[in-house]
Amino acid sequence: MSAIAPVIQLAGLTKAYNVGTPVETEVLHGIDLTLAEGEFAALIGPSGSGKSTLLNIIGLLERPTGGRLSIAGRDTATLSEAEITQLRGRSIGFVFQFHHLLPAFSALENVMMPTIIARGRPDDEAEATALQLLDAVGLKAHARKKPAELSGGQQQRVAIARALALKPRLILADEPTGNLDTHTADEIFALLREFNRQANCACLIVTHDPRLAARCDRIVRLVDGRIAEDDPAGG
Known part of the structure; x- marks a missing residue:
């Protein structure tokens, strides 16, 4: 049997802005990073170190300037924009510091939204899955709010x-607890950890909270656009 491909594989990845101009600036310098299914890693580093840029590239929201990026076993360099959009929608779940929920829709409809976009319409299965997920996060009673x-x-x-609606192989979370008090932050982190273990999905979490980082499997420290450390954490 062949080995399962890593969920994330970066090799020599670079990112520059204003390429070819006098103000060209490279912000990521030869990033090598692999994340296997089931791994739960923290991405830390000072402001301006390139964390958000790296997360955007892994999340297929930006293209790298150089190097190789594979997501779920697919080399993204060969994919069209339509294929990138499809891969992002089906393989990656996003959680941000600010939730970006659609205010005109209920909690249930917000959770259903990725499935509606993927299938082109709502259906009973999508609603049932959304209700199950809301139940899992303790909000089934608030589904219509x-x-x-x-x-x-x-x-x-x-x-x-919502991030889990399509059972993604990868969860990317950008400061998911940064806007919450300590108790609520712990609860949100525990939920992400629980889903990581249940679904065996890979998780990469940007956090400034050293307590939360220490509870991950790995801590990847980014400094000035380079990986300075990549070590096991407390788990």
């Missing part, structure tokens, strides 16, 4: 449920 009727922690729980 709009985001404005929910607390910040509840809105982030809805965002996590």
Whole structure:
């Protein structure tokens, strides 16, 4: 049997802006990173170190300037924009510091949205899956409420449920607890960890919270666009 391809594989990845101009600036310098299914890694580093740029590239929101990026076993350099969009939609779930829920829609409809986009329409299966996910994050009773009727922690729980709607192989979380109090942050982190273990999906979390980073499997430290450390954490 052949080995399962890593969920994320970066080799010599670079990113520059204003390429070919006098103000060309390279912000990522030869990044090598592999993340296997089931791994739960923290991405840390000072402001301006390139964390958000790296997360955007892994999330297929930006293209790298050089090097190789494979997601779920597919070399992204050979993919069209349409194929990139499809791969991103089906393989990656996003959780941000600010939940980005659609205010006009209920919690249930927000969780259903990735499935509706993927299939072109809502259906009973999508609703059933969304309800199961809301139940898993403790919000089934609030399924019909709009985001404005929910607390910040509840809105982030809805965002996590939405990220899991299509059973992605990779969860990318950019400061998912950065806008929450310590108790709620711990609850949100525990939810991500639980889904990581249940679904065996890979998770990469940008955090400034050393307590949370220490509870991951690995800590990847980015400094000035380079990986300075990549070590096991407490788990």
